[in-house]
Amino acid sequence: MTAVVQDAYGPPERVLRVAEVARPRVGDDDVLVRVRATSVNTPDWITVAGVPYVLRLKAGLRGPSTPVRGTDVAGTVEALGENVTDLDIGDEVFGSLWDNTLTTSGAFAEYAAVPASRLIRKPAGLGFEAAAASVMSGLTALSAMRDVAGVGPGTKVLVNGASGGVGTLAVQVAKALGAEVTGVCGPRNVELVRSLGADHAVDYTEEDFTLGERRYDVILDNVLNHPPKATARALTPTGTLIPNSIGVSGGWFGALPRVARATVMGRGSTDVRSVPISVDREHLTALATLLESGDVKVFIGATYALDDAASAVAHMLGHHARGKVVITV
Ligand SMILES: NC(=O)c1ccc[n+]([C@@H]2O[C@H](COP(=O)([O-])OP(=O)(O)OC[C@H]3O[C@@H](n4cnc5c(N)ncnc54)[C@H](OP(=O)(O)O)[C@@H]3O)[C@@H](O)[C@H]2O)c1
Structure with a gap:
């Protein structure tokens, strides 16, 4: 073959x-x-x-x-x-x-x-x-939003890196679960992220979400371009941070030191969770249901x-x- x-x-x-x-x-x-x-x-x-x-x-x-x-x-x-x-x-x-x-x-x-x-x-x-x-990106999105963060009606969710493979699916899964969703992306993707159903799209060249006034119950960070402490400032007091990136810098460790710092932070007052991607028939069937319904494309x-x-x-x-x-x- x-x-x-x-x-x-x-x-x-x-x-x-x-x-x-x-x-x-x-x-x-x-x-x-x-x-x-x-x-x-x-x-x-x-x-x-x-x-x-x-x-x-x-x-x-x-x-x-x-x-x-x-x-x-x-x-x-x-x-x-x-x-x-x-x-x-x-x-x-x-x-x-x-x-x-x-x-x-x-x-x-x-x-x-x-x-x-x-x-x-x-x-x-x-x-x-x-x-x-849909498979790896969709299962990551589903695990992050449904299993890890327990997103439901009214949950305020921010997806950093909303226009990539995981991000485009995470925005839609969160919306399907009833969340109010903010997607962070570059200028050429603002319309795309809105078209996926995001309530707010933040152009990262115009606005740094870690410095803004808005607070989120859940932040799915697919980019890890900010130190976890800065990202956590944008959480509500009971909010959950999901660092989900190996980073883009390469080198010896990529973004792993940031993931490690976030994990240490998670032992204190901030709720920090990783996304264990589960490839099994339950998760695949739940993903297929979302795709069949048209809620997620x-x-x-x-x-x-x-x-x-x-x-x-x-x-x-x-x-x-x-x-x-x-x-x-
Ligand atoms: N937990 C797991 O099992 C699991 C599974 C798969 C993936 N992941 C992780 O998920 C992450 C995302 O994967 P992916 O497949 O979605 O990657 P991807 O498709 O390559 O995502 C690229 C996206 O990142 C955005 N981006 C780049 N710089 C940005 C910035 N400064 N601020 C906001 N967005 C920025 C880009 O948007 P613009 O072009 O608009 O800049 C682009 O749309 C990866 O880092 C990976 O490690 C985890």
Whole structure:
């Protein structure tokens, strides 16, 4: 099968190449999916670039310990492991290979072997591209807003980085839960963020939300461009800060020192929570319900073919993607 493989860390155009490789082995609990679409997420670009360097301790010192990146999957069932009894050959499915390691991936390929517990049938009205694009970003948004922050009617939510993959979905999930939502983005994305349903859009070149008068019950910070102490000033006394970024600066640690400082702050009077992304059928079904209802729509900002996956990853590495970056297979 055709796949995009990586042997070393570096710029995507240098380290990603299209190759013919063997189809993945299908375990007893796995489903072999003929991939129709996948999307690019933070774990993909950090594992391609190998930054922050400290993550190489997890992903592999000289290069990634597995060659094919990509976790989001949408496609059709090609073959079933012995223990998988609730899906059929030909079913249209979507889900993820993500298991909290940086190297259990393999979706930038014609076929991927995905554990059945991380796949569900794709709603008929949802295209392969939107389904694939929804998975990691949508599950992060859902976990952050519903599970971690307990957002409900009237909750005042601020999403920093509202125009990216996670942000565009988090704004809509929070609105669907009844929140009053403020989205922070650059000037070219103000209209986009409003069109997603945000009640307020803050252009970060005009206004620094950490210095304003408004206070929020929940801040989902997808950028971490402010020290956590400054961001926490914009919270209500009982508000929750969710630092959710590895940062864009690369280097040895990226934004990890800021995450660590936020975590220490969380031991004091500020409520600080991380987002454990849960890829399971309950969360995938809840996401599918939001997508089917039309309350949440996937905004796809760019689409690339599989043999141009390097450009898709480079697009994300620019750190100004609008919505999701999709790869069609
Ligand atoms: N917890 C998890 O499991 C999990 C899963 C996935 C991702 N994440 C984290 O979520 C974060 C966001 O991921 P993503 O996929 O949404 O990234 P993304 O699509 O690359 O987000 C880029 C967005 O960030 C915005 N941005 C850049 N500088 C900004 C600034 N100074 N102020 C406000 N917005 C700014 C850009 O908007 P403009 O172009 O308008 O500047 C762009 O729309 C990542 O850092 C990642 O580490 C966590």
